[in-house]
Amino acid sequence: MSRAQSTAVVVRYQTRPEAAERNQHLVCQVFAELHRERPDGLRYAAFRLADGVSFVHVVSVEGDADPLTRSAAFAEFQRELPDRLAGPPTPSLATLVGSYRFGASAGYCH
Numbered sequence: 001m002s003r004a005q006s007t008a009v010v011v012r013y014q015t016r017p018e019a020a021e022r023n024q025h026l027v028c029q030v031f032a033e034l035h036r037e038r039p040d041g042l043r044y045a046a047f048r049l050a051d052g053v054s055f056v057h058v059v060s061v062e063g064d065a066d067p068l069t070r071s072a073a074f075a076e077f078q079r080e081l082p083d084r085l086a087g088p089p090t091p092s093l094a095t096l097v098g099s100y101r102f103g104a105s106a107g108y109c110h
Contacts, residue, residue: 006043006060006095006096007060007093007094007095007096008043008058008059008060008093008094008095008096009058009059009060009091009092009093009094010056010057010058010091010092010093010094011056011057011059011089011090011091011092012054012055012056012089012090012092013054013055013085013087013088013089013090014051014053014054014055014085014086014087015053015054015055015084015085015086016053016084016085016086017052017053019083019084019085020048020052020053022084023055023084024048024055026073026076026077027046027055027057027077027109028109029073029076029077030046030068030071030073030074030077031044031046031109032073032109033071033072033073033074034067034071034073037067037071039067039070040062040067041061041062041063041065041067042059042060042061042062042066042067042068043058043059043060043061044057044058044059044060044068045057045058045059045102046058053086058094060096
């Protein structure tokens with residue numbers, strides 16, 4: 001793979017309707033921790049889709065060490081994840097084709 005290409009993992013899942021707000025709260029806690037710690041080599045975004053219960057996470061890690069494995073907030077997010085889900089998550093490998101000002105907002109959670 002050329003240096004110009006970047007590989008990411010895209011994970012899509014649906015929460016149970018009553019668990020969607022809690023899931024978003026836990027995702028925001030992960031981003032709050034990442035903004036405090038500023039780990040190198042990590043690009044990460046999460047989206048809540050218009051249906052209100054579907055989420056998409058996009059993560060790209062440079063190097064062999066995944067900073068999320070050392071994140072207390074990410075561990076908490078994962079701890080009861082199966083209880084919040086309506087079905088199994090669907091992970092896929094993806095290759096970045098292009099981007100423009102993606103993730104350039106000043107905030108980290110809405």
